[in-house]
Amino acid sequence: MLENAGSRLKAWLVAGFGTAAAIAVAGVMGAFGARHEPLPILAPASPIETGQWLLRPLKAYSAEGKDLYGVPLKPGAKALVLEVEMTNRTAKSTKDYFDALQANQTAVEAATKPFIVLTRDSTLSPELHPGMPERMAYVWQLPDGAAPPANLELSVIRKTYKQRDNLYGLPGWFNPTPVGRLTLPVGSGPDTADIQP
Incomplete structure (x- = not known):
């Protein structure tokens, strides 16, 4: 019974850390993905x-x-x-x-x-x-x-x-x-x- 509770607690902690890590990685990737390159400057005399x-x-x-x-x-x-x-x-x-x-x-x-x-x-x-x-x-x-x-x-x-x-x-x-x-x-x-x- 005590082993069962320990296993569950361990699984929850691993899942919690995994979720937190996934959220952190998604946030970092989202921040970098949101960066937009400036638009190219077009030459006025060119088609x-x-x-x-x-x-x-x-x-x-x-x-x-x-x-x-x-x-x-x-x-x-x-x-x-x-x-x-x-x-x-x-x-x-x-x-x-x-x-x-x-x-x-x-x-x-x-x-x-x-x-x-x-x-x-x-x-x-x-x-x-x-x-x-x-x-x-x-x-x-x-x-x-x-x-x-x-x-x-x-x-x-x-x-x-x-x-x-x-x-x-x-x-x-x-x-x-x-x-x-x-x-x-x-x-x-x-x-x-x-x-x-």
């Missing part, structure tokens, strides 16, 4: 492939006024603008480009979505056709009183094509993931010189 899109940043600038590509800005509002050449790499026309570039500026509120305009005819949010490069302007309205930054910092987002998604079993582009950071100097007005290689 950037994001799955659906081939992007070539052209220029960034601040602007003021209501006639900026027909974007409905508030009177007197300032805007931060990125002009970029976009080529649709998919097999059909799409306008799934709203999250391809995300501004990291403190001057731009995180929830603020940009207006996206085709520069050649000021069409808001057009579908872009496969294989046809188009010059687009991403326009973020700055909050009242906010000064334009010296540099525009962006995260570039890539999506992955799946033949069937898990929810509906349909094909599409999923799993948006940042692939790098892009920094462009901010000029003033739309006549700023393009960034060229």
Whole structure:
């Protein structure tokens, strides 16, 4: 009887130490696993492939006024603008480009979505056709009183094509993931010189 109790106590102690060791190891591994490597810095003048899109940043600038590509800005509002050449790499026309570039500026509120305009005819949010490069302007309205930054910092987002998604079993582009950071100097007005290689 006494041997039985001793054996049980020994088993509980071993199990307790084993559990504590497992928890400690899991905690240490979790802490190291949570470390994220910084995103790569992307060259401003180089083409950037994001799955659906081939992007070539052209220029960034601040602007003021209501006639900026027909974007409905508030009177007197300032805007931060990125002009970029976009080529649709998919097999059909799409306008799934709203999250391809995300501004990291403190001057731009995180929830603020940009207006996206085709520069050649000021069409808001057009579908872009496969294989046809188009010059687009991403326009973020700055909050009242906010000064334009010296540099525009962006995260570039890539999506992955799946033949069937898990929810509906349909094909599409999923799993948006940042692939790098892009920094462009901010000029003033739309006549700023393009960034060229």
